[in-house]
Amino acid sequence: MDVKSTAVITGWFLLSIFQVCICGRTFYHRVESLDNREVTESASNTHTRIPSVGQCARLCRQQDCVYLRHDGDVCSLYNVLVTASSSPAPGAVYYRNTCPTGLGYVFAESINICFKVSPASELKDWEESLNACYAEDGRLVALDTDARHNYIKNYIIEVAGIGTSSVWVGLNKTTTSGPFRWLTGSTHTTKWDSVEPDYVSYQNCVYLYYKDLVDTECDSRKRYVCELVLQ
Template identity: 65%
Template sequence: MDAKSTAVIVGWFLVTVLQRCMCGRKYYYRVENLDNREVTEVPFQTYTSTSDVGHCARLCRQQDCVYLRHDGDVCSLYDVLIYVGLSPAPSAIYYRTCPTRLGFVFAESTNLCFKLRTETKTWDESQNTCAGDGGRLVVLDTDDKYNYVKNYIINVSATGTSTVWVGMKKSTTIGPFRWLTGSTYTTKWDAGEPDYVSFQNCVYLYRNDLSDTECLDQRRSVCEIILQ
């Protein structure tokens, strides 16, 4: 499938979802173009009479699937992350959804999925755990995301002011601190932070502000999955 055809299908998909699935349109923002790849996972449910991708999206949301595929009139729902091999396969486009069955919540204001992990781990262990769910430690590089995550932690946790790892660290003793996206933007450092102690290379959120500390500390964490 050439780039023009793919663009037409993606555009048609977005229009269809807006028209037919307004209640959950932002659950299906990420488009995975896996043309000419063999998907190694088996769908947990397949429907053979779905005339459009909007219908398939509604079925996906009702059953909380992680990926959906619509090809012709066949709708395939997956409850695992999609991985691919190298063998050619019929053209199809897969749509990533918010995996609420894994404990993630959908934040419409930020178009992201978030999850507070209550187990305590080091920064690297926490990042690896988030990656295993198809995400990363949360990146608070906008005021909207910062405010949402702060309130989210307070609302879902009995110990809402406890510290949680976020996706920011420095790679050298003098910095700068960077989010996992490479951005350095933040206006939310705690008073006197960051203090640039040579062994304090990772960042956590405490109450309303960010602080730097040792990466081997054991803390809870917040993961995010990007849908767009």
């Protein structure tokens, strides 16, 4: 292998390390849109004399933070979702925990999904649910594989204590005849409820009822499941 090829491979390897910080079993992905900018939220904790992003990430993992900012030797930890302000902050580098359990998300390692079921007190229509997920940089959950469908179904029944209540998922149609599509673009569905979907013109949104999928009016108010897309 010539010197030029070696340099290219080495550069790619170093870039990969810089873009993704792994601390224990927690992954932090670089949020380049926030780099060199201030954020509107205040840090929950700030540590000085922290020379590396890796050390900052270890502190973040210990405190179950959502975002970290590393600037020189200053490590700032945030326990909320952050947004950029118009103020510059040269040298600031931001990472986000890919599955912020501190915000109520659950990481299902077997299917590599990070999700959260909304509380019983928070009932929204389908579009409101979608926007609530977007506000946390996520989306309504896509059950576009058998493994995803079965895992979320079992979690809702056995862990979340929802029982036979229904939750919005990220599946809808934009025309009377369909097709129903997940927010991923996929049309795969594991199991519809009996006689569903019936393609009634005004039943354009889908919820998960106990084990199966049901289409209904989008303005019904239900709990919902968000997911954060893991990079």
